[in-house]
Amino acid sequence: MTTGTDTVRSVTSQGHYAGSVSRFLAYAIDITASSAVFALALAAISYVARVVTGHEVSWNKGNAVVAAVFIAWQFLYFGYSWAASGKTFGMAVLGIRVVMADGTAIEPRRGALRSVVFPLSFLLCGLGFLGILVQRERRALHDLIVGTAVVYAWDARAARLRFLAREASGHHGAGGPELPITVRATIPRG
């Protein structure tokens, strides 16, 4: 599934500006997770309303109230996550986090502000995200406005040790269940 080259590269990347793939994947996970939670909440409310009133309650996607609540939920989801810990669920999965431009921990106020400014990058036909690709510090428009950056922050050294441990365990066959290791081809260096 992973190789020593990958883990070495990841160890040396810790604290570096996170790239477009990691950030996009994290965002995709967040949107999926937050939408799923919202849908579950609507279903729960519908169920309670049906039990209490005896009438079927259905939510129309075009309903302005539902849309407004969904947007507010998105602000809450991202704003609270960034303000509280500098990372959302998706960012935690991908091992990235939001920090101040100088590398210090994000201020809660900036985290909340980032969620407010974040849609700006969408509203400009997505051009606000171009900064992740072309800007020297891989900062999107909302990062530049709020004064934040996104960096790799997972414990890649521990991951490397786990990888070596799995490999050593596989070679030694030291009792216990053998851990499967699938080696993939390393990404070409251009």
Add this chain to the structure above:
Amino acid sequence: VDPIDRLRSAGRRVTDPLETLAQHVAERVLDLIVHTLDVNALLQRVDVNALLDRVDVPALLDRADVNAVLDRVDVDALVSRVDVNDLVRRVDMDTLVEQTDLGAVIARSSGGAASEALDAARSQAVGLDQFIDRWVQRALRRKHPAPAGPPGLCSGGVGP
């Protein structure tokens, strides 16, 4: 007065200064020899292995009271003089994990399928990030490398 005593006394008066003189001469001669002696050259001619072969180490150890020696060692003072962080930095953890059963222990305690999948996903995402970044840098024909990370997290490093 015993004539033998008188003779002994006279003898001592002669032998004592002579003895002192001989002592000074011997010291001076030894001093000169030591100064003129090339100890390194002398040691090169000594077959240390042969010398060590003749030493009965177990007998030597039997004669030494190791516990008494250890009792006299101030371990706390000794440890306080050791830079443990430097020592730990010099440990090659990768080799340690690869060549000992420590790897199996870590694998059993933390190597769940979920953590393996997560490690792999993150590593591959980092690889793809760097792959795309290299092509973008190439397309933009940047001469100066971009900073690798924020100054507080990466001191002076540059990107790939």
